[in-house]
Amino acid sequence: MATSLSSHISLQTSESKISDFANWYSRETGIYSSKHPSISLPTDPFLDIVSFVFSHKHDGVTALIDSSSGYSIPYSKLLPLIQSMASGLHRLGVSQGNIVLLLLPNSSHFPIIFFSILYLGAIVSAMNPLSSTIEIKKQVSDCSVRFAFTSLEKIDQLNNLGVHAIGVPQNIDFDSENIGFSPFHELIGGRFGKAPRPVIRQQDTAVIMYSSGTTGVSKGVVLTHGNLIAMVELFVKFEASQYEYSSSKNVYLAVVPMFHIYGLSLFVVGLLSLGSTIVLMRRFDGNEAVKLIDYYGVTHFPLVPPILTTLVMIAKGATNTENSFKSLKQVSCGAAPTSRKIIEDFFQVLPHVDFIQGYGMTETTAVGTRGFNTQQCHKYCSIGLLAPNMQAKVMDWNSGSPLPSEYYGELWLKGPAIMQRYLNNDVATKMAIDKDGWLRTGDIVCFDEDGYCMYLTA
Structure with missing residues (x-):
């Protein structure tokens, strides 16, 4: 869901500070590039997402578990x-x-x-x-x-x-x-x-997901097989590559709905290429989720801010959180901004659990930014660094000019995961994607001096 704002808010920065960003920010073009190395995407034009996902070799055993029946x-x-x-x-x-x-x-x-x-x-x-x-x-x-x-x-x-x-x-x-x-x-x-x-073909339509985009009116987002392949490579597989533990040993709790691009990208498509186990909940219940984490040894819990708030409240009431959540390695939050207060509360009650945020839209096949808390980089309150192969601009809402780091403006994104078009709506497509392939997100962000993206409302 896009966030609207009538004007940008600027944070002053010096000319000397901007020059330090030459490797990932261009003053001439106003383009921010990913700080991660580029990833080579499959070039076969006749590769479809089914063949792509099931061509990956892994030693995963259990793919899907229904939490209510154990099946x-x-x-x-x-x-x-x-x-x-x-x-x-x-x-x-x-x-x-x-x-x-x-x-x-x-x-x-x-x-x-x-x-x-x-x-x-x-x-x-x-x-x-x-x-x-x-x-x-x-x-x-x-x-x-x-x-x-x-x-x-x-x-x-x-x-x-x-x-x-x-x-x-x-x-x-x-x-x-x-x-x-x-x-x-x-x-x-x-x-x-x-x-x-x-x-x-990679350019053939695979999925039509509905999104309000930047206008508030629901529109069909046309995503191709190539978009889904890029999502697996630049989001799911890349994130897994940033950590030392084996993806096939990870157990994910699926509460985020599969009919949403966040759940579809992870639980329906991406994780099945890695051999991870997915424990499925039809509807969220906080106490039941905690029981499932303990029973199945859940290691990863992707969620949204309201569920994060509930999880923190339950953890606050637990007598021994290390025993109750001992298998949990990481909680990742997306789909909306998260307040600094709830993040601080999270670390008070679950200090042994990693926390990251990310940003993506239906129109970007969930690819955008992602936080990775490794020894080299971590910033819990940001929505992370640009994903590999992705570029961004931060545009002045009034003048339409690109802004340097530490200035807030509208986020524009470009990359291989950007949607093909809006279904049966050429006018909305042209309003959202310019002739050079830049997608207007409608969300207000800035990039800080280290390349981390910050939501205005976070």
């Missing part, structure tokens, strides 16, 4: 399940270019359905299962949705909109006797042979 899916069965589901969808009539709606909460099925759709060259459009009838009707119409996966109670509503809707159980074994889920079980468990794979 788990091992990595050895993940791709076969995706291929089986793709075969069923192909038999149902799903083909390249079709748009399939995922109106689902977090579940072990979400990644399987997601990848099976993309396996066929079809396109995923995800949305909040609590969306209103009007919102659902708009997205179905905008995207020309033909097929959908949803809960049983939404099937009739979608059928009435001309959409072939399939009810999805909470996990593969649960509710297996409910006849309403028979179509789903036939899809995922059928023996239809391997579905033919079309030619899929």
